[in-house]
Amino acid sequence: MNTRGVSASPPGYFDTASTEPLHPAAREVLLAAADEGWADPARLYGAARRARMLLDNAREIVAAVIGARPDEVTFTGSGTQAIQLGMLGTAAGRRRQGDGPRVVAVSAVEHSAVLQTAAHLERHDGTTTREVGVGPDGRVDPAAFTKAIDDDTVLACLQAANHEVGTVQPVDEIETGDVPLLVDAAQAAGRAPLPRSWSVLTASAHKWGGPAGVGVLAVRRNVRWRSPLPDDERGGGRAPGFENVPGALAAAAALSARWEEAEAVAARQRELVDHIRARVPELLDDVDVVGHPTLRLPHLVTFSCLYVDGEALVTELDRAGFAISSGSSCTSSTLRPSHVLAAMGALTHGNVRVSLTRDATRVDVDRLLAAVVDVVTRLRAGLEAL
Amino acid sequence: MSEGALVLDCRGQRCPLPIIELAKRIGDVEVGQTVTVLADDPAAASDVPAWCRMRGHEYLGADGDAYAVRRLR
Incomplete structure (x- = not known):
């Protein structure tokens, strides 16, 4: 692993599907x-x-x-x-x-x-x-x-x-x-x-x-x-x-x-993505985990949380130190939801795309999940009865 | 499409607000009856059927800005 710190993955960065830090x-x-x-x-x-x-x-x-x-x-x-x-x-x-x-x-x-x-x-x-x-x-x-x-x-x-x-x-x-x-x-x-x-x-x-x-x-x-x-x-x-x-x-x-390093990185990332896919619906009610369960890229996982505004989710997670992206309409310049989520019949609001760096660990992922649960719970305050 | 027992006018609201309104008011009709959501946010076209799938209700389709849902439980 890089010891000089310059190219090590920035902490809290979960948006490698947008861009990966320089190798x-x-x-x-x-x-x-x-x-x-x-x-x-x-x-x-x-x-x-x-x-x-x-x-x-x-x-x-x-x-x-x-x-x-x-x-x-x-x-x-x-x-x-x-x-x-x-x-x-x-x-x-x-x-x-x-x-x-x-x-x-x-x-x-x-x-x-x-x-x-x-x-x-x-x-x-x-x-x-x-x-x-x-x-x-x-x-x-x-x-x-x-x-x-x-x-x-x-x-x-x-x-x-x-x-x-x-x-x-x-x-x-x-x-x-x-x-x-x-x-x-x-x-x-x-x-x-x-x-x-x-x-x-x-x-x-x-x-x-x-x-x-x-x-x-x-x-x-x-x-x-x-x-x-x-x-x-x-x-x-x-x-x-x-x-x-x-x-x-x-x-x-x-x-x-x-x-x-692709095979080794993919094996680690797959484990983490499987963990996220399994854990999110256990931690949160009313979540739509999106994408094929097995025929998928190793580093990328997406889910949508009912009743939550996507922009608020991104902003609150940023405040907590986590960078994720969202396909929800309020996060796009066109104010249209992601055409990908729409074509799949997936829930488009409250959307979170998590994509892992090559050296992401279980500890990083569990910290993110805790923050997601905290933020979604806060944003859903008052809607518990739904 | 005939309008349901309950019509929710959510025009001008951005998602997820129309979906929250639908979730709050679905209990106001009997099981088997329909709720019609009027929503002009383009996300409603995806999110009303997705909500039905996730919450176990029947999505009956859309007529322009009017999305019809049948309460199943």
Whole structure:
């Protein structure tokens, strides 16, 4: 464990599904790569060749973990940008000036970046979006998703696992035929084995303990992809602008370190998540524990407490020293409840998403649970008879 | 949809307030009778049926902003 304190997980932090603190391995590489990899990787002198080598090295490491070839991997400015470029570029590769297949098939529980990009394609490219629902556990039925893909489908998008409830999706059971499948692996990468049957895969480094500002876009060699942006030779012609070499290398180092420890960390986290899932309904009445009981990511668990305002819950837990996120409408800028919880038929108010750091302990979790019980009990004061 | 024996006008209220009101007033009707909640908070579309599932009542469906619930116990 890190002894300098700089990268050790901040106490009370239970929101790694939003972002993971920098992995100790990434911190060292980030500093070293800032000194070694500052030059322009497109130039032909020594320092430039070194930067190019580091970038290639980063691509190889990431490719190995996500199950791609190095030349299929591009670093983008963020996970969201990877999703946008992945979806728009794949759609552009299959459509010519409004001709061609026009349906974008998505699950109802995709990240908003996927749903917003599908909406953008509707507005600007005349596509229609076909949303496939999920069961109460948040999982797509593979047969139903397969059925939603036909000759008229330009692109299908299914996440590796859900970012709000942790449910793993049956990506490798989907039959897409010739239709490209984009898999958003932002929440799963570095934490769980990834599906293999993708055409395009996207991820985000800060979710696995890499630095912010680094996304991953992987496009299989046999997939037609055409840039939706003005021509630019950077990023292999896929992502615009000067490459963030130190960021990419630190992201790769974090992913590699994270993947090496993934099984051990996941075993610990699963135990803690099972503990939370079992304990919360024992400690509190009227709680909806959300997400698939077993087919789930190791670090993430969600529940909703009846009669409790989500914003008050987040604020009171913050006051008690705990950072959690919520899918309740009053905590979102749009004042709409989480589309994920709504699609699952889950209770949307009083929602708590707990996501564990890699070194979270039983003591940390029990402290959080005690605080949740205290806060929920206080917020429910006067409603005991309900 | 015919309105129930009891109509709760919770328009303008944010969740969880309409659900709290529903929970407080469900006992005002007999078992088998219906309560209709009028709510314009979009969260009600999820939370009224979820409340029914969690508390053992029957969700009868929505007609615009009107959510109908049958008391079962």
